[in-house]
Amino acid sequence: MSAVDITELDVSGDRSGISLAEPGDFFALLKPRVMSLVVLTAITGLVLAPGPINPALAFIAILSIALGAGASGALNMWYDADIDAVMGRTATRPVPAGRIAPETALAFGLAMSLLSVCMLGLALNWFAAAFLAFTIFFYAVVYTMVLKRWTPQNIVIGGAAGAFPPMIGWACVTGGVSMESAILFLIIFLWTPPHFWALAMFKMKDYAAAGVPMLPNVAGETATRFQIFVYSLILVPVGFLPFAMGFAGPVYGIASVLLGAYFVYLAWQTYRMADGDEKMLPAKRLFGFSIAYLFSLFGILLVEGLVARLTTAGGL
Structure with missing residues (x-):
């Protein structure tokens, strides 16, 4: 359909028109x-x-x-x-x-x-x-x-x-x-594939029923796990760039390294997962942590930015 x-269709569920x-x-x-x-x-x-x-x-x-x-x-x-x-x-x-x-x-x-x-x-x-x-x-x-x-x-x-x-x-x-805003764009852009493909790994039946050509359904689980790992390896150094380029502070720099290392570890565990693993626990863990990863990075950037604005002359 x-x-x-x-x-x-009559999607209201109520023939009275209410x-x-x-x-x-x-x-x-x-x-x-x-x-x-x-x-x-x-x-x-x-x-x-x-x-x-x-x-x-x-x-x-x-x-x-x-x-x-x-x-x-x-x-x-x-x-x-x-x-x-x-x-x-x-x-x-x-x-x-x-x-x-x-x-x-x-x-x-x-x-x-x-x-x-x-x-x-x-x-x-x-x-x-x-x-x-x-x-x-x-x-x-x-x-x-x-x-x-x-x-x-x-x-x-x-x-x-x-x-x-x-x-x-x-x-x-x-x-x-600017270049700085483009870096923020890249962090989210590179985060999206491993995040959603991890979800797609344990929702393959849903996507198959809906006819949506998600990567695990089209290319297979092995190819998907490999791409998740590759994107994760690229994401982590890009996530460090705000500190390297000077528009994020040391708290962000340390957090991006620690969170990024764990992101790559979970992606590696997902990559090593066997085909047909019905529990999909590594993929589920990666999906859950990926949300915390992105919210944490941008949350720290936001707090550091607010502190910098409030401590400069004139505030906001």
């Missing part, structure tokens, strides 16, 4: 867990960017980026309702579960997209707003509608959408991008 076909949606369902459309990562990385980019920024404008900037991320999530859930319905971890989402109609999710996502971009452009600058608009388009159209169902490299290319927020935050302050 395609994303268009599902709009023809919607079953509650406020929490619309909040779920925003993919709040993904949004939390977007907000953290965007704030980090904004705080690390050189130059002062009014706290009220900073709040509007982060709110706009958060709404843009939520809009992307809503558009993704609208289009992916057919495959979400057959995957265990997504079947209870508001659209496939019938609590929100697909056309409602589409309208909600489009309205949020327009609001977030206009608000960012009017309050901050139109370069950052255009960057946000491109990010929404890239995630909702390039990744969701094209790459996800077409190529096993969907996560590699599509991961750029999730890596743009720190650059947008940086652009809110400076009106442009």
Whole structure:
């Protein structure tokens, strides 16, 4: 069933025409867990960017980026309702579960997209707003509608959408991008494949049922484990670059080395895992730790950046 076909169904679950949606369902459309990562990385980019920024404008900037991320999530859930319905971890989402109609999710996502971009452009600058608009388009159209169902490299290319927020935050302050913001982008970009492929390793049946060509289903477990390990080896030194380039402090430098070493260790354990291992414990451990790894790096960067701003003349 395609994303268009599902709009023809009575997904309300109530023949009286009364919607079953509650406020929490619309909040779920925003993919709040993904949004939390977007907000953290965007704030980090904004705080690390050189130059002062009014706290009220900073709040509007982060709110706009958060709404843009939520809009992307809503558009993704609208289009992916057919495959979400057959995957265990997504079947209870508001659209496939019938609590929100697909056309409602589409309208909600489009309205949020327009609001977030206009608000960012009017309050901050139109370069950052255009960057946000491109990010929404890239995630909702390039990744969701094209790459996800077409190529096993969907996560590699599509991961750029999730890596743009720190650059947008940086652009809110400076009106442009820089090498430092590109490094923040690269950390998330290189983190995405081992993170999602570790998940795909123990969700192969779900992806097979949905017809999504994730790497383990297409290239096999051995090739996937090898690529997870290779990406991890590249990620860790890139994660050290903020300290090496002088825009992160010693706490970040030490943390990036220690966390990175454990990331590589878990990736190595995953690489050594036998084909057909039903428990998939190394992959599950890597997936869980990868979340802590990225949140820790950006959390430390954020704290160090806030301390630096507050201790300089004029504060923020």
